[in-house]
Amino acid sequence: MSSIIFELNEGLAIAWRAIRANKIRAALTMLGIFIGVTAVVLMSTAIKGIDNSFKNGISALGSDVLYVDKWSWFSNDEWWRMRNRRNIDMEDFHKFKELAKLPIAVAPVTNSVQTIKFGERKVESVFLNGSNSDYVKTTNFTFDQGRFYSEIESNSSRNVAVIGSEISSKLFPRGDALDKTIKIGGTNFKIVGVLAEQGSVVLGPFNPDNQVFIPIGTIFKNFISRHSQTVTLNVRAANPGMVEETKAEAEGVMRKIRGLAYDEPNDFSINQQEGLQEQYDSFVGIIQIAGLFITGLSLFVGAIGIMNIMFVSVKERTKEIGLRKAIGAKRRTILAQFLLESSVICLLGGLIGLVAAILLSLMLNQFFPTSIQYDVVILTIIISLVTGIISGLAPAYTAAKMDPVDALRYE
């Protein structure tokens, strides 16, 4: 054991001498590893950040909510058939609400895209959400200011609005949105509530932060025809354990409302956000793997650089290797010497890359979700070491198996 420590110690000293003897070369080689490690770490923090952001976003939607819709969200194969389905209308909603006993909340939802204005400021292409006062019970929304619109406001189709945090910060940079009157598509609305940040860049326009919520009667009155567009019923189960039963009940109720015979297929779909997760995994997951693969390639190029330099270094030091062998260095001592040299180069490059990546991801965090995990730090150290050992292996082996007689004669 102590002899291994002795050899490691001496090997490190020899490796360090060799690196110092060729500072520029070592620095350039390190640069390759540095870039590779920075790219990989940055990519993985970005992936982690996007994942976290997505999960936050999805949990804001509520994991125990069913979406009864004309369309199935996650299968495109029968879209032409779905297109011919009847729209779900407000009458269906009222019947559903009356018949379904398990849900704790049922909300009809329809949407429009409008421009929102306050004085000189405006936000275009805002996703306008029309529903009833139970809508908030189908979400996990938290409020920064005010409240959700009430049942009375909803039933009497008042011009009241709840705005997402991003809309609020765009229109009211000073954060004084409550009770202000904004124009939605030219009509005046009073702000009764501002959502706290729900946090998900990934969801894009579906992100509640970028939405405005108004009563469904108001949206029909001002923006869309009551009969032209289908509504989605957001149905919340009592708890996550009740989702399956609530779903079964919802299906039965809908079939009854639609008067379907037992052998007729559903002319509606019941969607769940689990589908969203699957969709996310199959789409973003592939992008993530591709991203890691591409950044991994840059690390690979760095590793080839090290291997190349180590081969040159072994060739250059043939005579030195011959001498070391002549005065008693064993094969494995020579092997260890060159492996340690490439590992030290990789480790230094990797550590510098790690520091750079952490600084960069802190900077990027302003614009883009990133998340630094402690396991990434440990992983980076392992990756750099393994890269060093793998890329040093072939050159070190070449050095170790040199014949001392030939090596000493080498000019």
Next chain:
Amino acid sequence: MNIINIEHIAKVYQVGSEEVHALRDVSLKINKNEYVAIMGPSGSGKSTLMNMLGCLDTPTSGIYDFKGISVSEMTDNELARIRNKEIGFVFQTFNLLARSDAVHNVELPLIYAGVPSTERKERAKQALVDVGLGDRMHHKPNELSGGQRQRVAIARALVSNPAIILADEPTGNLDSKTGEEIMGLFHEIHEKGNTIILVTHEEYIAEHALRIVRLKDGLIEKDETVEKRFIPKVKASIL
């Protein structure tokens, strides 16, 4: 007691489809505190014999006992250990590590012997003092003259107290005056009880030794005691 006992060794190299008999049938005994010169023209097999004596290579056939232990059958690692502990090499081209100072160059064999750092430095410095380089400890090879470099190499060969010093054309890269100084140093090392084997092709260098083994075509042509030995006048060091 014999340090080296060689009986009927042969070495055959395969060069392409041709077999080259570098050594055909060589028998040689070398005792403690001998001073032997191995001579011969190029192609005589003297380099092969030297590699063999230095445990850098093993014979194709025959017996090689080093201090009574058979070398012919040894593995690479065992050979490395023998080279480290028992043989001190001095090369024509010095073979010093260019970027390391004299002390580090001299302590190198002790690193591979597993000697702890402080003891190593101590012994390396003492060896440098012994070859007259007490004031050049931290000079790098490019800051030293040819003669001084060879002294560093000799200190490196002496530092592990080996059973034999094996010098391959040690004056080949030096001018005649410096060469004479180095031969003076070898003379003193021999006087102190060391065993020296000198490989050379120059008659006047060989005549510094007590015994000359002449090789030709892979065979020993002549093994003679030097009648009129040349004793260097130059005081080589302050031993």
